Amino acid sequence: MRKTSAVLATLSLAVLALTGCTAAPSFDGAACDRAADGDSVLNAATVTGDIGSEPDVEVFSPVKVKETSFADVTVGDGLALTSDFQPLVMDIAFYGGKSGDKLYASEFNGDLSRVNNIDFWAQKSAGLADVLQCATGGSRVLAVLTPEDFGAQNVEGFGLAKDENVVAVIDVLDVYPTRASGALQFNDAGGLPTVVRAVDGTPGIIIPDSAAPTKPVTQTLIKGDGAAVKQGDMLVTNVMAVNWDDKTVATNTWGATASMGAAAKELVGATVGSQLLVVIPAAEGNVATAVVVDILGIVPAATQ
Numbered sequence: 566m567r568k569t570s571a572v573l574a575t576l577s578l579a580v581l582a583l584t585g586c587t588a589a590p591s592f593d594g595a596a597c598d599r600a601a602d603g604d605s606v607l608n609a610a611t612v613t614g615d616i617g618s619e620p621d622v623e624v625f626s627p628v629k630v631k632e633t634s635f636a637d638v639t640v641g642d643g644l645a646l647t648s649d650f651q652p653l654v655m656d657i658a659f660y661g662g663k664s665g666d667k668l669y670a671s672e673f674n675g676d677l678s679r680v681n682n683i684d685f686w687a688q689k690s691a692g693l694a695d696v697l698q699c700a701t702g703g704s705r706v707l708a709v710l711t712p713e714d715f716g717a718q719n720v721e722g723f724g725l726a727k728d729e730n731v732v733a734v735i736d737v738l739d740v741y742p743t744r745a746s747g748a749l750q751f752n753d754a755g756g757l758p759t760v761v762r763a764v765d766g767t768p769g770i771i772i773p774d775s776a777a778p779t780k781p782v783t784q785t786l787i788k789g790d791g792a793a794v795k796q797g798d799m800l801v802t803n804v805m806a807v808n809w810d811d812k813t814v815a816t817n818t819w820g821a822t823a824s825m826g827a828a829a830k831e832l833v834g835a836t837v838g839s840q841l842l843v844v845i846p847a848a849e850g851n852v853a854t855a856v857v858v859d860i861l862g863i864v865p866a867a868t869q
Contacts, residue, residue: 684759
């Protein structure tokens with residue numbers, strides 16, 4: 566996940582400057598149905614060991630399938646992955662479908678700060694987009710990828726035969742929510758922007774015709790029931806920022822990669838699951854900006 570700590574550390578100095586275009590999710594998370602392929606996949610290999618530790622895997626080669634398929638070895642009780650850009654932490658290992666040899670393994674070191682999303686992994690292997698849809702945090706997944714879904718470049722890079730399947734073991738260690746959730750809070754607008762929300766939580770910021778405040782303003786729009794943010798915490802957030810003067814969107818992580826960075830002072834004390842409105846006055850050449858932040862989670866400190 567792209568880190569934007571320079572912005573999140575000081576919302577009072579500048580608006581988030583992220584790259585990436587807004588894109589609609591490629592599947593309907595509201596209708597999540599984890600329809601796995603059962604015994605046909607589970608018979609491809611045995612997988613033992615604890616989730617989060619590199620598994621012991623024996624592939625019953627040769628493994629041959631015509632379509633990428635998967636089954637959950639262990640079903641976790643965490644949140645389900647309902648969009649391509651929902652933040653997650655996972656480990657993965659690949660094995661040759663003919664040789665059974667390990668081709669690659671990620672860290673498997675318990676580090677929960679390695680936050681990314683389905684879109685990130687699908688760019689490395691397209692088949693993972695289907696394998697990860699609706700998977701829940703705490704799950705271990707066994708998958709068999711076709712050469713096409715593993716990627717021609719990967720097949721060549723690992724020295725695999727062009728028709729060779731790849732066996733993957735995936736540990737979904739953590740899944741973050743997609744949006745703020747909690748109790749709506751009453752705020753007297755008092756010349757401040759109004760925030761509306763789409764069904765999926767995407768905010769819309771309506772800037773009033775009045776002049777922007779000359780001092781920073783922070784309001785809690787939704788109060789979550791998670792842990793309180795402390796100074797120095799690393800946060801996962803969704804952010805939308807709108808320029809006050811021309812009412813154009815300056816930043817939007819909704820439908821794109823969420824932001825991860827150090828907690829700004831305006832967010833300290835807020836609780837996970839909250840949505841905040843922060844108005845940043847014009848200063849030092851920067852225009853006044855209204856920023857809506859959904860606090861999705863606090864990233865655990867990386868293990869040493």
